[in-house]
Amino acid sequence: MSDSIIVRVTLDSYDVVHPSEKQTQVYVQIPEVARATWLLDEHAYHFLKTTPWPNAVDWAQENYVQRGVVSDSVSAAARAAVVGWLGDDANHDAMQAAWELDQARQHPVARKLLARVDRLEKERDEFRDQRNAVFATNERLLAEVLESGQARLRAENETRTVKREARDELAAFRALELGDLDGRVSASCENPHHPTWLRAKDDQRGCPWCESDKAHDDLTGANLSLWEEERAYERLRVALESAKRGRRELRARVAELEAAPTTVFRASHDSIVMGLYTTAAEARKHCETEMRREYDESTKVSLWWREDEDTVDHPEDGEAELFGHVTPRGMGGRTWRTGYVVTPLEVAASYDEGADE
Secondary structure (H helix, E strand, C coil): HHHHHEEEEEEEEECCHHHHHHHEEEEEEEEECCCCCCCCCHHHHHHHHCCCHHHHHHHHHHHHHHCCCCCCCHHHHHHHHHHHHCCCCHHHHHHHHHHHHHHHHCHHHHHHHHHHHHHHHHHHHHHHHHHHHHHHHHHHHHHHHHHHHHHHHHHHHHHHHHHHHHHHHHHHHHHHHCCCCCEEEEEECCHHHHHHHHECCCCCCHHHHHHHHHHHHHHHHHHHHHHHHHHHHHHHHHHHHHHHHHHHHHHHHHHHHHHHEEEEEEEEEEEEEEEEEECCCHHHHHHHHHHHHCCCCEEEEEEEEECEEEEEEEECHHEEEEEEECCCCCCCCEEEEEEEEEEEECCCCCCCHHHCC
């Protein structure tokens, strides 16, 4: 909601009766609440234009109350709605956040940093979506692997059953063929390669050798199905390992993106900020350029940087101060601290409530 909160402080002529007189206008727009305006004296503009928005609105309302300003009922109701809304701590923080974001957007370096943070957050969300998709795929593959294992067990059980039944049938037919001839008749099948066998008159069973061939074919088919199941299981296992590896890589990438700090370098002179830069080299360049502009071409200027003792091996990790030796033509030189300093600052991607305590 902080992106849709708007507060503008302007200086212009708003009195049609006295067009030459200027007034300070504080305009507030809060979605689904109200649009309100306060007209103040001209001198209020110079400090309200840099005041945080919640404080500016409070000051404007207090000024109206002290002066006893009377206006139409619609405008008064709008101002009362804004002031009442601002009285809630959460709404107060939302307007403060909107002011800070508006200030950041006015600085070119801050705009780039905000864009970079948005891009990193989008990339992180994309990686999270990919990770969740991998998790879902892993769950599906695992279920398929479990189902494949159970199907293989069922196929093995069926194969053993077929083998046992075929063995029992063959033993029965062999016992019939070698049995007593009394009361039995000869029988044959359409296959000329199968021998004739004897069976009882009321025995309607078919050729034992045909039944044996059929049992053998069923057993071969069952074995082929089992082999195909094992191949499918191996493919699923390889796919699952690949998915797990991809998940580990995605986790590492997401963790890297979430933990990556953003650092800028502040160039300043005697505590006055001159600019923010993404590299220490550019910040130092700014300071050196400003220092050399103070002297004409006839003056010899030598500059060097001195880092903190703890970060001398890694100058970008600590604060650095610019020293100079200036020698005007025909005169002796002198060395001193120039007052130019480059300080690294870490920019947070989100607000940390505990950091202010």
